Amino acid sequence: MDVTDEILGEALKHFDEAGIASPVQEPGAVLVLGLATKPGQDLDEVYFDGSRMRFNGWRTHVKPRIEAVLAAMADRGLEASAAGWWGYPMSLDIEPGTELMHLKGLAVTAGLGRQGRNTLVLHPRFGPWWRLAAIRTEAPLRSTGPGRYDRSEHPACRDCRACIEACPTGCLESYRLPDRRRCRADVPDEPVRGLISWCDCCLAACPIGR
Numbered sequence: 001m002d003v004t005d006e007i008l009g010e011a012l013k014h015f016d017e018a019g020i021a022s023p024v025q026e027p028g029a030v031l032v033l034g035l036a037t038k039p040g041q042d043l044d045e046v047y048f049d050g051s052r053m054r055f056n057g058w059r060t061h062v063k064p065r066i067e068a069v070l071a072a073m074a075d076r077g078l079e080a081s082a083a084g085w086w087g088y089p090m091s092l093d094i095e096p097g098t099e100l101m102h103l104k105g106l107a108v109t110a111g112l113g114r115q116g117r118n119t120l121v122l123h124p125r126f127g128p129w130w131r132l133a134a135i136r137t138e139a140p141l142r143s144t145g146p147g148r149y150d151r152s153e154h155p156a157c158r159d160c161r162a163c164i165e166a167c168p169t170g171c172l173e174s175y176r177l178p179d180r181r182r183c184r185a186d187v188p189d190e191p192v193r194g195l196i197s198w199c200d201c202c203l204a205a206c207p208i209g210r
């Protein structure tokens with residue numbers, strides 16, 4: 001068992017899915033982690049502290065898992081850090097000039113799934129009902145996937161347009177969401193109570209992982 005298998009084994013003690021996208025940075029790799037949405041594990045749970053939105057679900061369910069994986073990597077002498085807050089990179093968190101980490105592309109690169117028409121990465125078992133997080137490391141870990149961002153059509157979506165038809169605002173095009181402000185899940189830069197309405201219509205319509 002090499003260091004890549006050991007790290008993946010550690011990650012899978014805490015997450016439902018794990019893979020490595022490499023080489024996406026030189027030197028090193030990105031450990032891509034997936035957590036399925038389950039009853040009692042609502043990663044979308046948010047609450048408001050004044051006008052600030054707090055991602056309580058992510059804090060409760062993802063943060064301790066990320067910390068456990070980081071600790072296991074540190075025990076092996078591997079330098080690593082969570083991408084963005086607790087593995088969730090948002091444009092709000094990244095340094096000026098730094099590119100936003102595209103978790104969906106990384107998950108595809110790591111071989112964990114492929115993007116569907118709803119733009120989400122469809123997992124063979126969970127379908128769109130899983131969330132992604134990432135850990136950057138300089139350790140030379142072995143890639144678990146094709147090592148490139150495959151943008152070919154998802155076979156399961158070829159004859160299916162269920163997500164496009166289910167979108168209540170019509171903002172979803174095949175494999176693209178050209179204007180995110182029209183998506184009901186859009187989060188304004190300065191969240192204010194009442195503005196957020198999570199919408200899972202394009203997930204609920206997907207026949208994969210039901």
Ligand code: B12
Pocket residue numbers: 044088089090091100101102103104105115116118119120121122127128129130131132133150151152153154172174175176177180181183184185186187198199200202203
């Ligand atoms: C910004 C953002 C949003 C925006 C914009 C969404 C979007 N589609 O871009 C808004 C607020 C609308 C949003 C909504 C949601 N989001 Co969001 N979001 C993000 C964030 C922060 C960045 C996404 C990004 O980079 N978008 C940029 C665009 C350009 O990327 P793209 O959609 O993949 O576009 C590519 C494809 O179109 C591809 N392409 C073009 N043509 C073709 C053709 C084919 C055949 C193929 C295969 C590909 C392809 O090329 C484009 C460029 O690479 C990520 C976290 C992260 N840092 O990655 C989460 C993330 C993508 N969101 C996620 C989720 C779950 C959601 C919601 C379900 C939330 C909710 N409960 O409502 C909805 C789903 C809406 C939807 N159908 O996308 C998850 C997705 C997990 C998964 N299974 O894939 C992520 C990864 C967050 C996480 N930590 O898990 N989100």
